[in-house]
Every structure is written in structure tokens, then in C-alpha cells.
Amino acid sequence: MCFVSQVWLVSRAILLMWISILQLPQSIAAFGETKNNVKTSIFLSPKFELGPGSVANKYFFDVDFPRGHVAVKSFNAEVVDEVGNPVPLYETYLHHWVVQKYHQPKNVTYQYENISWVRNSGICQDDILQQYYGLGSETRKTDTLIPDPFGVEIGNPANIPKGYDEKWFFNVHAIDTRGVKNRVGCTECRCKLYNITKDGNGNPLSSDYGGGLECCPDESRCKLRNGFQGPTRTLYLRYTIKWINWNHFVVPINVYIFDVTDTLIISNKSKGISPKHDCQIEYQVKPCIKDHKNGNGCTFVNKTSIPMPKGGYVIYGVAHQHIGGLGSTLYGQDGRVICSSTPRYGTGKEAGNEKGYIVGMSTCYPKPGSIKIFDGETITLEVNYSNTKRHTGVMGLFYLLVAEHLPNHNY
Ligand SMILES: *[C@@H]1O[C@H](CO)[C@@H](O)[C@H](O)[C@H]1NC(C)=O
Ligand SMILES: *[C@@H]1O[C@H](CO)[C@@H](O)[C@H](O)[C@H]1NC(C)=O
Ligand SMILES: *[C@@H]1O[C@H](CO)[C@@H](O)[C@H](O)[C@H]1NC(C)=O
Ligand SMILES: *[C@@H]1O[C@H](CO)[C@@H](O)[C@H](O)[C@H]1NC(C)=O
Ligand SMILES: *[C@@H]1O[C@H](CO)[C@@H](O)[C@H](O)[C@H]1NC(C)=O
């Protein structure tokens, strides 16, 4: 135990050295009279261990993050092994990672005492999809850099209650598919492969729930090929954050996450009727062979309409899909395209280009000001999957970064 933590300290020291080397000005963006020094910080999550077929769904509190009042410009991540080598998706499938913000009283005695989550700008119900950042297998080849002068504002003392600290939380969900019987089935968390029939509360899963997060909880195991054996590995999520110190030229942006499973429920609160979002995060793609092919070929199309309480200028957009994904588009109320994002599938063996996996998503960078969402506008999210085969536990999320105003000077 002691030995392990020594190694950890040494590797942390090396890491800190790297970080200080890397904190060189990377790009000089000129607007007004200022120059922005973009800093790059590389951190490792706490470690997690995986043997063949096993699942890690870990919650890490108070993870390393840039401190102080800063604007985050980009956020990338990947799974690495103990010596820092990238691990390919067919060995360790990165199902998802998400980063959430919380406030915590300064004098707590344990790591998650009295925390209060500080969610993004929406739009699902409380507790759901609250994160600021988060992707999955596509994280190596997906652009996340936010153009100048925009940034995600963090650490503003004015937004942190007195006596509290702003902290960051990670959820990492990874599946080791070395030696498994059915790689895609394991990554799609098929209940049969995990021999799971009940949810986390012990209630039986419905018969049409073929797979999803209920069936690949932490420390569960996917079915291996007969007799397969392999070593347990120690892994980390290595994450790279680019950021600048906050200054008055930076324009803050709001982070929205839309979910194609979002349905609006009109609830009847004492204060009148208020619509409530119900996001399920995951859904099932039924195969087309058995279904009626109503002229759609073998494309499973889902749509949802989402009223945006507050509008603004679209700065960046990206979708999140799983294997089978064909693309996703956000439309305005008048039918205009706000952003379209399509998956890029790998074609080789190396990490970042693994054949058959989604290794990147295309992104949208509209010229700031060119795409505006109006206050109260209803936007529509369309998400397509191929359903020549069945898929379980797929996602249809869309991240949209929106600025409420544009910079009031030219640059
Ligand atoms: C945590 O919350 C409990 C219950 O509300 C309270 O009694 C306690 O003082 C809080 N601790 C801190 C450090 O704020
Ligand atoms: C935390 O504890 C220190 C020392 O016990 C005390 O001076 C300080 O006021 C406490 N802060 C809060 C927010 O309770
Ligand atoms: C599946 O789980 C059941 C109980 O939950 C257990 O009895 C059975 O042996 C398991 N099957 C396999 C193949 O692990
Ligand atoms: C809402 O509540 C009121 C009174 O509490 C009731 O009369 C009404 O039928 C409810 N409406 C719905 C849609 O449930
Ligand atoms: C997706 O669309 C299909 C029909 O095209 C429908 O049966 C299914 O319920 C939809 N799923 C979700 C999550 O909206």
C-alpha cells in the first residue's frame, strides 16, 4: 500500500514537471491590446484497475483542475496505462467520462461531505447530464477548442459562496474487452453478456431492456472466451486542459446538453403548470429486419423538440453517439440547420484509429454571430443510427456552446 502511494507520488512529481514545461505560451491570440497566453495542463485521474471483461464505473471527487478564475478553452482525454501509453479501444473501451462542478464547505472531513452540484445551463431535469465536459470513445479525435474570445468561465470568486470551494468531479466508465466473447455486445452493455437481470435497486429489468448502463455497473464482468486469461492492468484517464487566465476580453459561454430521449412532461405544481424534462440518456435501437421498413432503409431516426428558455449565438456544437451512429442534427424552429455532427469510424489498429469504433465526431464552428437561437425558440434534435443490427444502450446527446452576447469590439 505504502509502496503504491510512493510510486504514485513520484509519478505525480514527474507529471507536475511536465505540466510546468508545458505551460508555455502556445498560441498568441491578439484582440484589443492584449495577448492571451494559452496554458496547457495535463493531469492524470486517480488510477483504476481492469482485468479482462471487467468494468470500472468510478466516481472521483476533487480531481486536479486549473485553479483560480480562468477560461477553459479545450478539454481532451484518453485512457493510458501505467507508463503513459495510450490504450486502444478494443482493449479498454472508454464508454464515457464526464466532468462536473460542485461547491463544498471548506471544513469538511471527507471528500463528498455536503457537496452541492453546480450544473451546466441545461436542459434535462435536475441531476441529469449536469456536466460541463464529457465524451466517450470519440474523445481522441474530437475538437474541443473554443475560439477566441470565448471560453467556459470557471473559478469566478463571485460565483462561489463564502466559505465554500469550487471543486471538480469525474465519472469514468471503462470496459476491458480483452478476450471477451462479443466485443460490440460488451461495449453496448448487453445484459445477457453480463448475466444481469436486476437493476441497481434489485428490481427486475424489463424484458425489452436489452442493455445499457444498468447491465455494466462497476466491477461487473462481460463474458470471456473459454479459458481466456490476461493480467489486470492499472489505468488512468489522462486529460489535457487548455485555459487562459480570465480577463475582461473573454466572453463567457453557456454549456447546453440536449438528449434525444428528452420528453417534456407537463406537471401540475401548486404554482401552475410547469414543463419538466425527462431525459433517459440511453435508448435501444431495434433491428430493421423484423420491423416494417417504412421507406427509411435501415436508419433508425429519433427526434425530440426542446424549447430553449434563453437563446444566444452558437459558438460550438458536437454530438455524442455510440457504435452504429450515423449522425445528428439540430434544427431551429424554422427548419434551419443549427449544427450537424457526424461520427468518424476508425480504420486501423492504433489508438485513435481503432477499426469499427467511433474515434471522433465532427464539430461545428459557425462564424460567431452567424447562427442565433432566439429566446424561447423550440429547437429539434434529430439522431440517426444504423439498425441493420440491433444496438442497446445507445446515446443521442448534443453539446451546444452558446454565447449570450458577442464581443462588443472588432478584433
Ligand atoms: C454538513 O451538513 C450537516 C447537515 O446539514 C451539518 O450539520 C454540518 O455542519 C455540515 N458540515 C459542514 C462542514 O458544513
Ligand atoms: C474552518 O476551520 C478553521 C479552523 O478551525 C476556522 O478558523 C474557520 O473559520 C473554519 N471555516 C469555516 C468556513 O467553517
Ligand atoms: C448468472 O447469475 C446467476 C445468479 O444471478 C447465477 O446463478 C449464475 O451462475 C450466473 N451464470 C453465469 C454463467 O455466471
Ligand atoms: C392540476 O391540479 C388541479 C387542482 O389541484 C386539478 O383540478 C387539475 O385537474 C390538475 N390538472 C392536471 C393536468 O393534472
Ligand atoms: C425512436 O424512434 C422509434 C421509431 O422510429 C421509436 O419506436 C422509439 O420509441 C424512439 N425512441 C426514443 C428514445 O425516442
Ligand SMILES: *[C@@H]1O[C@H](CO)[C@@H](O)[C@H](O)[C@H]1NC(C)=O
Ligand atoms: C437521418 O435520416 C433521415 C432519413 O434517412 C434523413 O432524412 C436525415 O437527413 C438524417 N439526418 C441526419 C442527421 O443524418
